[in-house]
Amino acid sequence: MKSETRLHQELQERSSFLSQPKAVWAVAFACVISFMGLGLVDPILPAIANQLNASKSQVSLLFTSYNLVTGVAMLITGVVSSRRGIKWTLLTGILLIIIFSALGGMSGSIGGIVGYRAGWGLGNALFIATALSAIVGLSTSGTAKAIILYEAALGLGISVGPLLGGELGSISWRGPFFGVSVLMLIAFIFIFFMLPPIPKPKQRSTLADPFKALAFPALLTLAIVAFLYNFGFFTLMAYAPYVMGLDEHGLGYVFFGWGLLLAITSVFVAPKIQKSFSLVASIAVMLTLFAIDLIVMAIGTIAHSPNTVIVAVIAAGIFLGINNTLITTAVMQAAPVERSIASASYSFVRFLGGAISPWLAGKLSEWYTPESPFYFGGLMVLIGVAALLLRRRHLDHINRLESAH
Incomplete structure (x- = not known):
């Protein structure tokens, strides 16, 4: 006879990931x-470079400062949320994004924008690590489907962001910054009124917890892979x-087309691949295809064929989209620690890759050739695949959990 716990788990898995409490939808909307x-500033990067007389590597610091502060601040998200509560932490993160995105829009120098993006990154760290934990914790359809909902929100946001950024950016490069500020104010109101108080964990997190979590080989493996593939991503x-x-x-x-495909595949394709193939094989194949895609971008750049680059992007x-869902699901099951701590540890490492790569891409194009950033990004992604295959034994228990479901 099946245990009551097992029966409950099966009922959760059968329920649609769309059947969620209002609080989950409020957090997902804010996500x-x-x-x-993230994508709102993409269409205005060349405009910022032209109007503020900045080089590509200087403008890329908008991503570097944002990702660096986001990654480092991930280390304190567990400490803050375990003491102040998930709702307060989410609202604080959103408030910081509102303030610093507006300040970025009012800035008159590339240095000022880079600095305000760092403050934006602090708010982003408090928000995204806590949001994933909140969605998984409040969801009534199980961890896997809650993560799919989170990834769907990510994909939808990333796809719509550049579209809106392009429209606002055509008026002024400052438009997208003010746009984020207004939209996050709406998200603040949704979270404030729709998210109920969530009990604080019985045990408070410490600054050492994220580092201790990385001692678990599975979590460290996924973090290393994400660190390397973020060189290609950014x-x-x-x-x-x-x-x-x-x-x-x-x-x-x-970038709307790119984000739309990311959203569709993360929600509808990734779960099917997850059920049909092993975790390691699925991630390795997706990352290898991404590396090849980056090489196609390099070839398109050499051939002066913008259309090739556009299609490849x-x-x-x-x-x-597929890879993000697979890795995020694995991270939530990689180590016997709180989900928020696992997310913070993993994100700390991967965002460091996101901090280095944008600046380095700009510098490589200045030092060498316009196509060299794509070749380097593809190489780093392939090194990530090699790291995954070399350490695949550490992920066996996650494969067993997936097959059990």
Whole structure:
């Protein structure tokens, strides 16, 4: 006879990931807006470079400061949320994003924007690590489907962000910054009124907990892989806009297509792949295809074929959407620690890759050739695949959990 716990788990898995409490939808809506902020600035990168007389590597510091502060601040998210509560932490993160995105829009120098993006990154860290934990904790359809909902919010935000950024950016490069501020104010109101108080954990987190979590080989393996593949991800985000030869509207449409494919594959394709193939094999194949895609971008740049780069950028959404869902699901099961701590540890490492890669991509194009950032990004992604295969034994228990479901 099946145990009552097992029966409850099966009922959870059978329920649709759309059947969620209002509080989950409130957090998911805020996630959409938060992730819009990531892609909202993509269409205006060339405009900022032109109007503020900045180099590509200088403009790429908008991503570097944002990701660096986000990654480091991840280390304190567990400490803050375990003491102040999930709702207060989410609201604080959103409030910081509102303030610093507005200040970025009012700035008159590249240094000022980079600094305000760092403050934006602090708010982003408090929000995204806590939001994932909140969605998983409040969901009534099980961990896997809650993560799919989170990834869907991510994909929707990333896809709509550039579209809106292109429209606002065509008016002024300052428009997207003010747009984020207004949208996050709406998210603040949703969270404030719709998210009930969530009990604080019985045991408070410490600053050492994220580092202790990385002692678990499975979590460390996934973090290393994400660190390396983020070199490819942020080369696409921060450097590709310069070689496509498009204005703000055009870049907005390209990244909209990319994000739309990312959202669709993360929700509808990734779960099927997850059930049909092993975790390691699925991630390895998706990352290898992404590396090949980056090499195609390099070839398109050499051939002065913007259309090749455009198609390759949009296609990358397929591989990244599937990969993101697979890795995020695995992270939540990688170590016997609180989900928020696992998320913070993993995100700390991966965002460091996201901090280095945008600046390095700009510098490589200045030091060598326009296509060199894509080659380097593809190489780092392939090194990530090698690291995954070499350490695949550490992920066996996650495969067993998935097959048990």
